Amino acid sequence: xxxxxxxxxxxxVGNPDRIRNVxxxxxxxQAEGNQIVVVVSAMSGETNxxxxxxxxxxxxxxxxxxxxxxxxxxxxxxxLLSMALMELGARARSYTGSxxxxxxxxxxxxxxxxxxxxxAMKRDLEQGYIVxxxxxxxxxxxxxxxxxxxxxSDTTGVALAAALKADExxxxxxxxxxxxxxxxxxxxxxxxxxxxxxxxxxxxxLGSKVLQIRSVEFAGKYRVRLRVxxxxxxxxxxxxxxxxxxxxxxxxxISGIAFNRDEAKVTVLGVPxxxxxxxxxxxxxxxxxxxxxxxxxxxxxxDLTDFTFTVNKSELKNALKVLEKVQTxxxxxxxxxxxxxxxxxxxxVGMRSHVGIASFMFKALADEGINIQMISTSEIKISVVxxxxxxxxxxxxxxxxxxxxxxxxx
Amino acid sequence: xxxxxxxxxxxxVGNPDRIRNVxxxxxxxQAEGNQIVVVVSAMSGETNxxxxxxxxxxxxxxxxxxxxxxxxxxxxxxxLLSMALMELGARARSYTGSxxxxxxxxxxxxxxxxxxxxxAMKRDLEQGYIVxxxxxxxxxxxxxxxxxxxxxSDTTGVALAAALKADExxxxxxxxxxxxxxxxxxxxxxxxxxxxxxxxxxxxxLGSKVLQIRSVEFAGKYRVRLRVxxxxxxxxxxxxxxxxxxxxxxxxxISGIAFNRDEAKVTVLGVPxxxxxxxxxxxxxxxxxxxxxxxxxxxxxxDLTDFTFTVNKSELKNALKVLEKVQTxxxxxxxxxxxxxxxxxxxxVGMRSHVGIASFMFKALADEGINIQMISTSEIKISVVxxxxxxxxxxxxxxxxxxxxxxxxx
Numbered sequence: 001x002x003x004x005x006x007x008x009x010x011x012x013v014g015n016p017d018r019i020r021n022v023x024x025x026x027x028x029x030q031a032e033g034n035q036i037v038v039v040v041s042a043m044s045g046e047t048n049x050x051x052x053x054x055x056x057x058x059x060x061x062x063x064x065x066x067x068x069x070x071x072x073x074x075x076x077x078x079x080l081l082s083m084a085l086m087e088l089g090a091r092a093r094s095y096t097g098s099x100x101x102x103x104x105x106x107x108x109x110x111x112x113x114x115x116x117x118x119x120a121m122k123r124d125l126e127q128g129y130i131v132x133x134x135x136x137x138x139x140x141x142x143x144x145x146x147x148x149x150x151x152x153s154d155t156t157g158v159a160l161a162a163a164l165k166a167d168e169x170x171x172x173x174x175x176x177x178x179x180x181x182x183x184x185x186x187x188x189x190x191x192x193x194x195x196x197x198x199x200x201x202x203x204x205x206l207g208s209k210v211l212q213i214r215s216v217e218f219a220g221k222y223r224v225r226l227r228v229x230x231x232x233x234x235x236x237x238x239x240x241x242x243x244x245x246x247x248x249x250x251x252x253x254i255s256g257i258a259f260n261r262d263e264a265k266v267t268v269l270g271v272p273x274x275x276x277x278x279x280x281x282x283x284x285x286x287x288x289x290x291x292x293x294x295x296x297x298x299x300x301x302x303d304l305t306d307f308t309f310t311v312n313k314s315e316l317k318n319a320l321k322v323l324e325k326v327q328t329x330x331x332x333x334x335x336x337x338x339x340x341x342x343x344x345x346x347x348x349v350g351m352r353s354h355v356g357i358a359s360f361m362f363k364a365l366a367d368e369g370i371n372i373q374m375i376s377t378s379e380i381k382i383s384v385v386x387x388x389x390x391x392x393x394x395x396x397x398x399x400x401x402x403x404x405x406x407x408x409x410x
Numbered sequence: 411x412x413x414x415x416x417x418x419x420x421x422x423v424g425n426p427d428r429i430r431n432v433x434x435x436x437x438x439x440q441a442e443g444n445q446i447v448v449v450v451s452a453m454s455g456e457t458n459x460x461x462x463x464x465x466x467x468x469x470x471x472x473x474x475x476x477x478x479x480x481x482x483x484x485x486x487x488x489x490l491l492s493m494a495l496m497e498l499g500a501r502a503r504s505y506t507g508s509x510x511x512x513x514x515x516x517x518x519x520x521x522x523x524x525x526x527x528x529x530a531m532k533r534d535l536e537q538g539y540i541v542x543x544x545x546x547x548x549x550x551x552x553x554x555x556x557x558x559x560x561x562x563s564d565t566t567g568v569a570l571a572a573a574l575k576a577d578e579x580x581x582x583x584x585x586x587x588x589x590x591x592x593x594x595x596x597x598x599x600x601x602x603x604x605x606x607x608x609x610x611x612x613x614x615x616l617g618s619k620v621l622q623i624r625s626v627e628f629a630g631k632y633r634v635r636l637r638v639x640x641x642x643x644x645x646x647x648x649x650x651x652x653x654x655x656x657x658x659x660x661x662x663x664i665s666g667i668a669f670n671r672d673e674a675k676v677t678v679l680g681v682p683x684x685x686x687x688x689x690x691x692x693x694x695x696x697x698x699x700x701x702x703x704x705x706x707x708x709x710x711x712x713d714l715t716d717f718t719f720t721v722n723k724s725e726l727k728n729a730l731k732v733l734e735k736v737q738t739x740x741x742x743x744x745x746x747x748x749x750x751x752x753x754x755x756x757x758x759v760g761m762r763s764h765v766g767i768a769s770f771m772f773k774a775l776a777d778e779g780i781n782i783q784m785i786s787t788s789e790i791k792i793s794v795v796x797x798x799x800x801x802x803x804x805x806x807x808x809x810x811x812x813x814x815x816x817x818x819x820x
Contacts, residue, residue, distance in 0.1 A: 016466040050486070056426040058493035065496075068504050069489035072482035076460070079479035083468040086475075094478050098508070099553055143509055 002167040003035045003125070007135065007157030010044035011174050012231035013077050016084075022172075022231065023084035026130060030090060035125040037164065039135040039157040040081055042073025063108035067137075067147045071097065074134035074153070082132045092130045095120070097137035097145070102156065104138035104146045111138055111146035113155065113218075116163035133160060151212030158215045162222035169219070169226050170238075171211060176230035177239035178203065178210050180404040181257035185395050188405040192255060194240045199255045200226075202347045202381045216241070253350035253357060254402040257395050260343045261388060263293060264316040265308055265374065268323065270333025273305040280330050281307055284322045290315045294343070294376045294383065304333070308374060310385065313339050341373065342391040345383040346398055358382050364401040370394055412577040413445045413535070417545065417567030420454035421584050422641035423487050426494075432582075432641065433494035436540060440500065445535045447574065449545040449567040450491055452483025473518035477547070477557045481507065484544035484563070492542045502540045505530070507547035507555070512566065514548035514556045521548055521556035523565065523628075526573035543570060561622030568625045572632035579629070579636050580648070581621060586640035587649035588613065588620050590814040591667035595805050598815040602665060604650045609665045610636075612757045612791045626651070663760035663767060664812040667805050670753045671798060673703060674726040675718055675784065678733065680743025683715040690740050691717055694732045700725045704753070704786045704793065714743070718784060720795065723749050751783065752801040755793040756808055768792050774811040780804055 006026060013019050030036050041047075050069050054061040061069075078094035085092035100121065104111035121131045135153025138146045148155050154171055161169035177191040178200065195203070197220045204213040210228055219226045219241065229238035271277055278297060285292060295309045311319050316339055327335050351357040358375075361382055365372060370393065374385035386394055399405070416436060423429050432450075440446050451457075460479050464471040471479075488504035495502035510531065514521035531541045545563025548556045558565050564581055571579035587601040588610065605613070607630045614623040620638055629636045629651065639648035681687055688707065695702060705719045721729050726749055737745050761767040768785075771792055775782060780803065784795035796804055809815070 016463065019467060053426065053486075053490060054493060057429060057490050058497045062493055062496050065489040065492045065504055068492075068506070069486055072485050075482050075485070076463075076479055079475040080463060080467050082475045082478075083464060083472055086472050087468045094475055096478070096555075099555075145506075145509075 001033050001035060003037070003164060004029065005037045005039065005157050005161040005164065005166045005169045006172060007039040007153060007170065008041070008172045008231055009153065009174070010041040010046070012172055013040055013081065014044040016080070019077075019080050019084050020087075023081060023088055023090075025231070025234075027085060027088045027090045030130055037121060037125070037131045037133060037160055037166070038081065039133050039153055039160060040074060040077045041135050041153040042070075043077055046073040046076070064144060067108050067145050070147050071134070071137040071145050074136050078132045078134045082130075085130055085132070090130055091128050092132055093124055094132045094134075096134045097156070098139035098143070100133055102138035102159070104140055104148070106140040106142070106144065106146065108144075108146055110149040111140070113138060113148070113159045116159055118160075118163045121160075121164065148214075151215070154212040154215035155218055158218045158222075158224050158226065161224045161226075162218070167225065169224050171215075171226065171228050172231035173210060173228060174230065174232065175210060175228075176233055176236050177228050179256065181395055181399050182259070185259075185392050186257075186399045189399065190405055192239050193237070194242050195255055196349050197241055197243050198380055199347050199349055200241050202345070202378070203256055203258050253354050254346050254348035254404065255350075256347050256404070257398050257402075258345045258347055259391060259395055260345075261391065262312055263310040263341060263343055263385075264313045264337060264339035265294075265310045265341050265385060266316070266319055266323065266335070266337045267306055267308040268327070268330075268332045268335055269306050270304045271307050271330060273303055277305075277330065278307065281323070281326055282309070284326055285309075285311075285319060288318060288322050290319050290322070294374060294385065296374050296376065310341075310343070310374075340388045341385050342388040342394075343383055343385050344391065344394045344398065345381050346402065347381045349380050351382070352379055360401070361398065364397050365394060368393060368397050370397075411443050411445060413447070413574060414439065415447045415449065415567050415571040415574065415576045415579045416582060417449040417563060417580065418451070418582045418641055419563065419584070420451040420456070422582055423450055423491065424454040426490070429487075429490050429494050430497075433491060433498055433500075435641070435644075437495060437498045437500045440540055447531060447535070447541045447543060447570055447576070448491065449543050449563055449570060450484060450487045451545050451563040452480075453487055456483040456486070474554060477518045477521075477555050480557050481544070481547040481555050484546050488542045488544045492540075495540055495542070500540055501538050502542055503534050504542045504544075506544045507566070508549035508553070510543055512548035512569070514550055514558070516550040516552070516554065516556065518554075518556055520559040521550070523548060523558070523569045526569055528570075528573045531570075531574060558624075561625070564622040564625035565628055568628045568632075568634050568636065571634045571636075572628070577635065579634050581625075581636065581638050582641035583620060583638060584640070584642065585620060585638075586643055586646050587638050589666065591805055591809050592669070595669075595802050596667075596809045599809065600815055602649050603647070604652050605665055606759050607651055607653050608790055609757050609759055610651050612755070612788070613666055613668050663764050664756050664758035664814065665760075666757050666814070667808050667812075668755045668757055669801060669805055671801065672723055673720040673751060673753055673795075674723045674747060674749035675704075675720045675751055675795060676726070676729055676733065676745070676747045677716055677718040678737065678740075678742045678745055679716050680714045681717050681740060683713055687715075687740065688717065691733070691736055692719070694736055695719075695721075695729060698728060698732050700729050700732070704784060704795065706784050706786065720751075720753070720784075750798045751795050752798040752804075753793055753795050754801065754804045754808065755791050756812065757791045759790050761792075762789055770811070771808060774807050775804060778803060778807050780807075 082092040082094040103115040135156040179189045183189040226241040293310045492502040492504040513525040545566040593599040636651040
């Protein structure tokens with residue numbers, strides 16, 4: 001008998017019919033001999049409705065009270081799903097984050113899980129109950145209601161799987177797995193049967209929206225066997241996130257192409273090339289709470305160098321405001337920015353043991369006349385910044401060049 | 411400095427504007443030097459929306475899960491009202507029933523309060539916080555969420571006032587107090603400045619919808635000073651529920667006229683007049699969970715008697731089904747019923763020390779040609795059952811006959 005944690009998102013439980021469908025799937029999985037713990041989000045649209053209501057009252061809602069308000073969304077879903085399970089003849093029992101008890105720190109709106117008490121759930125499972133837990137929420141040591149921030153239900157699912165030592169954590173979404181790239185851009189994109197934890201982490205951080213990055217980190221920390229599945233298709237094995245490179249993985253050099261249209265780049269031109277300059281530029285940016293993604297500083301030919309980094313498009317204005325002050329202090333020649341860029345990345349643990357991946361990638365782009373503006377690499381990823389007009393072309397070219405329509409994909 | 415518990419119903423917090431209005435009133439009361447604990451209901455319509463949702467999933471919703479679902483309604487209101495108070499510059503903190511901790515028994519959907527922990531609230535009050543508590547809900551010893559049943563927020567307010575030894579419990583409603591009778595029936599009806607606890611209890615049980623009867627009982631048990639006020643009018647002292655008959659009360663023989671259109675009467679004709687017959691008739695009715703209000707059995711002239719009682723109209727069909735079996739067992743001659751009746755009651759502690767109130771009442775009705783079908787009395791109440799067509803006429807005639815447009819009313 002396997003113990004499985006299943007997580008269903010807001011779209012999967014968006015109305016009574018869908019709740020009934022999810023209940024059928026869960027009851028079937030239990031009938032197949034599994035013990036099931038279910039984690040659910042608020043019904044789709046509900047969290048936004050509550051946030052809207054809060055903003056009508058308080059333009060900048062109090063964080064503690066916002067969590068009291070938002071946590072009602074998942075609480076309603078656990079009750080409705082438990083009812084649907086009982087209507088099918090199953091035994092079911094719901095738990096809020098506070099009832100479980102999912103202990104978090106007191107950082108309202110973005111709390112982190114400290115500990116989970118699995119005793120009540122284990123007792124219920126032994127008695128044949130399906131345990132239905134509210135995602136996204138917890139309780140601090142003082143008994144205050146907390147939430148984990150957007151996408152936090154994925155994290156709840158993974159954390160429960162870790163606490164209960166579950167055999168698998170299944171994340172049900174509106175896609176049927178992790179793809180080699182976005183099928184809307186490349187129709188031949190294929191679902192991956194397996195992907196390594198490190199690759200998944202890169203894909204998540206590079207803009208693939210399948211899994212929330214914190215939940216992937218959490219899974220990695222506790223080695224939770226994680227699987228992404230579709231909540232709308234009855235069959236399908238989805239994509240399994242693994243922790244060891246098996247032979248098949250060894251053969252796949254590249255697992256996927258990720259991309260991101262949300263960034264803008266800022267370049268400080270003619271910066272004196274001396275120690276401490278990077279800090280003088282990025283320190284004030286960090287102080288202004290602006291997240292920086294790529295950072296590039298090239299070797300300089302003379303005493304001056306150019307310094308480039310990328311930020312989220314929505315932060316560009318703020319970043320420039322901060323830098324205008326810095327510019328005078330450090331005697332930089334000029335400040336230029338561009339928000340019409342995109343980032344395209346190839347990801348794969350296989351590139352560790354293969355040389356020439358980067359040059360192969362750059363040649364494929366060059367053959368199509370695509371100019372590369374910036375390059376950044378990690379052990380299992382190569383990212384390039386391009387003019388945004390090349391996004392679709394670049395992704396298609398690379399997908400084909402690396403033969404992603406075949407290899408490990410299904 | 412007075413400690414005041416204020417309770418606001420669903421209509422008073424029905425939308426963001428109304429929540430802001432309520433917040434202003436609370437903040438003003440605090441600015442006047444009071445410590446304030448607020449109890450709120452779900453926004454009007456929300457509880458019905460949730461019940462409808464539950465019924466779409468499970469025609470007969472599981473009681474435990476229904477409470478998990480319904481309790482979200484008040485939880486949303488406490489967060490929004492706390493935000494509104496903070497927006498006015500006040501300090502505020504919300505508590506769910508479980509956070510307070512309002513300990514109840516485990517009778518889901520109709521739980522009874524066992525104990526309230528006032529420590530956290532007292533600490534907050536001393537620090538200048540306005541404490542905002544979710545009405546209608548509690549938690550059992552196992553940590554399961556419970557609700558107190560419809561109107562339970564009144565009970566929460568009174569119970570908190572008792573636990574905190576508050577100076578006054580103010581129930582804000584959409585009327586500005588308790589009236590001598592329903593102003594929609596008698597335009598000259600007057601608001602009562604004071605009413606005794608016993609009278610309020612009779613009024614509540616006789617169909618006056620101002621206060622939920624359980625909350626009045628609770629207030630009486632713990633001698634909570636209770637006041638009914640309008641949440642829509644800025645000034646006004648409402649109606650105070652007292653526990654001693656002061657002089658003014660002594661002079662008012664009758665405080666009000668209550669009425670009820672929701673009952674039906676059932677008569678078992680030609681019942682053998684022997685011991686145990688009342689139990690043989692009412693036992694099966696009680697077993698079927700049907701509430702009985704008035705019960706009349708007259709002295710019989712021969713070996714046979716007639717037995718009449720009233721039930722809620724919605725229960726009439728069930729009651730008749732039960733009695734058809736009983737009829738054969740006890741050899742009753744006939745079973746008749748009438749759902750076109752009404753009950754009109756005069757209530758007043760003053761009638762204890764005055765003779766002739768009943769005959770005065772019956773004469774007033776007779777003068778208008780109104781036939782009385784049944785009579786039932788208590789120490790401070792006389793109820794008559796009439797053809798429903800006489801309801802308005804009877805109430806107006808009695809209101810005038812007892813001079814209610816004058817005496818203690820405002």
